[in-house]
Amino acid sequence: MRAVDxxxxxxxxxxxxxxxxxxxxxxYLRHFPVGRTAVLQPxxxxxxxxxxxxxxxxxxxxxxTPIPVPKPLPALAGSRFFIWKQDPSVGEVGRRLTLIPSxxxxxxxxxxxxxxxxxxxxxxxxxxxxFLFSAxxxxxxxAHTFAVxxxxxxxxxxxxxxxxxxxxxxxxxxxxxxxxxxxxxxTPNAYYSRNQKTLKFFYFTPxxxxxxxxxxxxxxxxxxxxxxxxxxxxxxxxxxTNNPPQTGGLHxxxxxxxxVFLALSQLDQAEALMAITKADLHQKNFLAAxxxxxxxxxxxxxxxxxxxxxxxxxxxxxxxxAISQVFTGAIYDILADIFRFERVRQSKTKDPARVLxxxxxxxxxxxxxxxxxxxxxxxxxxxxxxxxxxxxxxQNDPRIYRTFIYDRFALREVVAAEAPIAMxxxxxxxxxPEFADRKEDKAELSHPHPDHPSLMGxxxxxxxxxxxxxxxxxxxxKRLDADLQKLSEEGVTxxxxxxxxxxxxxxxxxxx
Amino acid sequence: xxxxxxxxxxxxxxxxxxxxxDTSSLGxxxxxxxxxxxxxxxxxxAAARDQPIGADMFRYDIEIEDEQGxxxxxxxxxxxxxxxxxxxxxxxxxxxxxxxx
Numbered sequence: 001m002r003a004v005d006x007x008x009x010x011x012x013x014x015x016x017x018x019x020x021x022x023x024x025x026x027x028y029l030r031h032f033p034v035g036r037t038a039v040l041q042p043x044x045x046x047x048x049x050x051x052x053x054x055x056x057x058x059x060x061x062x063x064x065t066p067i068p069v070p071k072p073l074p075a076l077a078g079s080r081f082f083i084w085k086q087d088p089s090v091g092e093v094g095r096r097l098t099l100i101p102s103x104x105x106x107x108x109x110x111x112x113x114x115x116x117x118x119x120x121x122x123x124x125x126x127x128x129x130x131f132l133f134s135a136x137x138x139x140x141x142x143a144h145t146f147a148v149x150x151x152x153x154x155x156x157x158x159x160x161x162x163x164x165x166x167x168x169x170x171x172x173x174x175x176x177x178x179x180x181x182x183x184x185x186x187t188p189n190a191y192y193s194r195n196q197k198t199l200k201f202f203y204f205t206p207x208x209x210x211x212x213x214x215x216x217x218x219x220x221x222x223x224x225x226x227x228x229x230x231x232x233x234x235x236x237x238x239x240x241t242n243n244p245p246q247t248g249g250l251h252x253x254x255x256x257x258x259x260v261f262l263a264l265s266q267l268d269q270a271e272a273l274m275a276i277t278k279a280d281l282h283q284k285n286f287l288a289a290x291x292x293x294x295x296x297x298x299x300x301x302x303x304x305x306x307x308x309x310x311x312x313x314x315x316x317x318x319x320x321x322a323i324s325q326v327f328t329g330a331i332y333d334i335l336a337d338i339f340r341f342e343r344v345r346q347s348k349t350k351d352p353a354r355v356l357x358x359x360x361x362x363x364x365x366x367x368x369x370x371x372x373x374x375x376x377x378x379x380x381x382x383x384x385x386x387x388x389x390x391x392x393x394x395q396n397d398p399r400i401y402r403t404f405i406y407d408r409f410a411l412r413e414v415v416a417a418e419a420p421i422a423m424x425x426x427x428x429x430x431x432x433p434e435f436a437d438r439k440e441d442k443a444e445l446s447h448p449h450p451d452h453p454s455l456m457g458x459x460x461x462x463x464x465x466x467x468x469x470x471x472x473x474x475x476x477x478k479r480l481d482a483d484l485q486k487l488s489e490e491g492v493t494x495x496x497x498x499x500x501x502x503x504x505x506x507x508x509x510x511x512x
Numbered sequence: 513x514x515x516x517x518x519x520x521x522x523x524x525x526x527x528x529x530x531x532x533x534d535t536s537s538l539g540x541x542x543x544x545x546x547x548x549x550x551x552x553x554x555x556x557x558a559a560a561r562d563q564p565i566g567a568d569m570f571r572y573d574i575e576i577e578d579e580q581g582x583x584x585x586x587x588x589x590x591x592x593x594x595x596x597x598x599x600x601x602x603x604x605x606x607x608x609x610x611x612x613x
Contacts (some may be wrong), residue, residue: 187592187594188524189522189592190523190568191522191591191592192568195562195566196566200591200593241587319521319527
């Protein structure tokens with residue numbers, strides 16, 4: 001029974017019914033008197049029990065999670081800097097704009113690195129948060145030095161999966177920064193000091209030169225010193241004078257290789273290198289020549305040191321920089337070898353510059369992890385070579401990578417030859433990823449001359465010339481640990497910088 | 513007594529023979545001063561001076577041959593920063609070498 005024809009049947013869609021001349025007049029519905037009752041007859045029959053059950057079951061299915069309204073990502077913090085991509089004497093890449101993709105405050109300073117130059121710092125960033133200054137200014141030097149230190153640290157932290165690498169004093173929650181000091185004074189030097197928690201870059205004018213050489217303007221030198229600070233954080237026992245010369249050589253080599261790998265982490269530098277060398281890393285180039293202006297001041301045409309060298313262990317002295325060239329040269333050769341192999345293998349899919357970027361990243365990561373695995377004190381080249389072979393195998397690198405590693409270090413008399421060296425005989429099959437000249441793929445190479453002076457510690461050196469060394473001048477591990485403890489107790493006060501507070505809290509958790 | 517001083521290291525990493533002092537070629541007073549400076553460098557309190565720890569600093573190797581022909585060597589590290597003075601006895605020994613030239 002229908003008491004009121006509230007819902008007249010019509011084919012006209014509801015939103016047009018009011019205008020339907022053929023339809024009923026609904027206007028009265030809006031004025032339906034309050035209190036008047038109507039008995040409605042349902043259009044559909046009562047639902048069956050089966051239908052009701054089905055409906056109930058459907059309702060038991062959880063409702064789909066509503067798609068959240070997307071929140072915009074926070075804007076990427078970052079500042080732009082002008083940097084010398086190599087140094088002022090290398091015209092191929094010059095001075096360019098670079099982005100440091102993290103929070104940098106006036107100084108320039110961030111949670112890990114500070115800059116100091118009395119009378120100049122803190123250098124103020126512009127309204128866009130950038131540090132853009134002319135080349136020949138104290139502000140420009142501060143900005144360049146900070147940017148290169150930061151880039152070097154970031155590169156190795158990325159190789160560590162993004163984990164912060166501590167400075168040597170960052171123990172027990174200490175988060176003190178490393179302070180870079182450009183224009184630290186007049187002398188031909190640059191150094192890293194754990195005691196002072198600093199990198200100092202000096203300047204000097206070579207005799208007859210029209211202008212001064214500022215060591216802080218060299219990407220190679222800044223990256224080199226930063227490399228020392230990074231390695232000291234990872235292996236604090238390696239800077240003691242009681243270590244054998246090869247341990248010091250590893251430190252120096254890591255510094256020079258940090259400069260090589262930093263340059264190769266930047267696509268513009270890799271592209272320039274490809275163009276200059278026609279993709280042959282053994283052609284003379286700005287990458288292999290380290291600290292060119294410093295070298296020029298000493299009358300050397302290929303930089304202060306040349307990473308693309310052929311030096312063997314028997315051809316260098318035990319001075320740590322001299323002996324470092326053997327290790328650096330071997331790693332540079334391995335870089336060139338792997339690049340040659342991968343360039344052919346990936347020639348159809350990648351530009352050579354991009355291949356080089358990838359090879360460099362992989363090799364720098366392999367080297368850093370091998371250094372980490374080496375002994376905490378007294379590490380030798382063989383320790384690192386064996387660690388490289390082991391890690392390379394574990395990460396399923398092509399076998400030919402390990403052939404390159406073995407061959408290059410055997411040629412330089414760093415490891416004993418276990419088998420004829422294919423590289424020396426020109427028998428490398430560059431297209432075979434599994435090419436090997438050793439029967440077994442082991443990481444148990446040994447020293448060719450176990451009594452080589454470069455393997456002897458300071459204590460042992462005293463025996464050869466009947467000398468005495470004051471024990472107080474020789475640093476053992478206990479003393480180093482005590483130094484670290486002392487450093488950590490000196491306080492962790494960093495001037496408050498609200499912007500960096502969050503990052504510093506995170507670092508405290510990491511630097512236990 | 514013969515004292516030979518060598519400096520190595522720094523960023524450039526060279527090895528430089530700074531010079532040799534043979535006290536037998538000096539007057540008695542000058543020889544006594546040199547011996548006193550060496551003795552001062554060898555004293556425990558001098559040796560206990562905190563040595564800088566770092567990289568690309570200068571290393572001074574001081575080789576000493578005494579009157580009995582016995583050899584000994586002292587090793588000192590210095591930052592190579594002109595604003596940080598050398599340990600006084602070493603600085604004076606180097607001044608003596610300069611004076612002999």
